[in-house]
Amino acid sequence: MPTDSVRPPEVDRTAASRRAIEARRARASLKRDIGTRVLAPQEVLRRAESDTRSPAGTLRVTDFLLALPAIGRGKRDRVLAEVGIAPVKRLGGLGPRQRDRLCGWLDTRFPEPEPRPGRSRLLVLAGPTAVGKGTVATRIRDTHPEIHLSVSATTRQPRPGEVDGTHYYFVDDAEFDRMIANDELLEYATVHNTHRYGTPRGPVDEALRAGRTVLLEIDLQGARQVRSAEPSATLVFLLPPSWDELVTRLVGRGTEDDEERARRLRTARVELAAQREFDFFVVNDDVAEAAEQVVELADVPA
Numbered sequence: 001m002p003t004d005s006v007r008p009p010e011v012d013r014t015a016a017s018r019r020a021i022e023a024r025r026a027r028a029s030l031k032r033d034i035g036t037r038v039l040a041p042q043e044v045l046r047r048a049e050s051d052t053r054s055p056a057g058t059l060r061v062t063d064f065l066l067a068l069p070a071i072g073r074g075k076r077d078r079v080l081a082e083v084g085i086a087p088v089k090r091l092g093g094l095g096p097r098q099r100d101r102l103c104g105w106l107d108t109r110f111p112e113p114e115p116r117p118g119r120s121r122l123l124v125l126a127g128p129t130a131v132g133k134g135t136v137a138t139r140i141r142d143t144h145p146e147i148h149l150s151v152s153a154t155t156r157q158p159r160p161g162e163v164d165g166t167h168y169y170f171v172d173d174a175e176f177d178r179m180i181a182n183d184e185l186l187e188y189a190t191v192h193n194t195h196r197y198g199t200p201r202g203p204v205d206e207a208l209r210a211g212r213t214v215l216l217e218i219d220l221q222g223a224r225q226v227r228s229a230e231p232s233a234t235l236v237f238l239l240p241p242s243w244d245e246l247v248t249r250l251v252g253r254g255t256e257d258d259e260e261r262a263r264r265l266r267t268a269r270v271e272l273a274a275q276r277e278f279d280f281f282v283v284n285d286d287v288a289e290a291a292e293q294v295v296e297l298a299d300v301p302a
């Protein structure tokens with residue numbers, strides 16, 4: 001027991017325990033980001049190395065491994081033995097060789113995307129539901145008139161304020177069928193099991209022929225179709241700043257029932273798992289910044 005002379009004053013102890021609770025919360029949030037793939041495990045290692053007192057730096061290696069998708073206790077213990085790291089270690093306390101070995105294992109199990117050589121003038125922006133793709137795309141349209149934002153066709157009804165030909169081409173099912181039959185759509189998909197959405201091919205081809213950069217803001221199924229139709233397209237995946245933030249954006253309005261909330265969260269997890277198919281990631285923390293980062297990934301003619 002410390003004597004009164006060395007024991008910190010009550011106010012310091014309260015502040016210290018508050019800091020400890022905060023740190024635990026930050027580590028818990030970090031583990032959710034790792035488990036849902038909002039954050040690449042290699043990025044967590046990089047953060048731990050650059051700041052050993054950060055949530056990443058103070059995370060135990062055992063908790064880190066267990067937070068990874070589909071890693072149980074047995075696998076975790078085998079990996080620790082394989083890379084020669086004691087279970088008591090924290091990520092910030094790894095030696096350079098231990099870090100290299102752990103990184104090597106992560107690279108085989110959770111490969112990060114290879115940066116693609118060259119830039120494309122056809123840019124696809126996708127990401128999980130509620131991450132804010134539409135807002136980022138609108139921001140690009142408003143600040144970069146040199147970029148052509150594709151206007152999709154959809155079978156859903158216009159929302160208040162939406163203008164036909166500006167936000168979407170609002171069409172009925174028969175017209176959508178006709179567009180498919182005539183091969184007028186570069187890609188199309190049924191989104192959220194309800195309405196159909198598709199990218200009219202003509203305006204995209206025309207803008208590309210005119211030397212412009214084209215941006216498609218579409219769902220994952222559409223992004224995959226563009227990838228196979230135009231392998232040189234640049235695919236950008238928009239990430240939330242954290243899993244907790246995505247949950248807030250997804251269910252924050254509180255208008256859905258529990259079942260619907262659970263369904264949306266499951267969908268978001270599946271969508272996040274698709275990020276490996278993408279060329280680049282941009283984090284949507286600040287809309288203006290995210291929009292600029294997306295534009296930087298495109299080949300924009302001077």
Ligand code: 5GP
Pocket residue numbers: 129133152153156187188189191197198199217218219220221222223
């Ligand atoms: P909303 O109905 O809220 O405007 O859009 C719903 C979803 O449809 C969004 O995830 C959006 O990315 C997606 N979407 C919009 N246009 C297209 C499109 O042309 N093709 C595909 N595949 N998805 C689209």
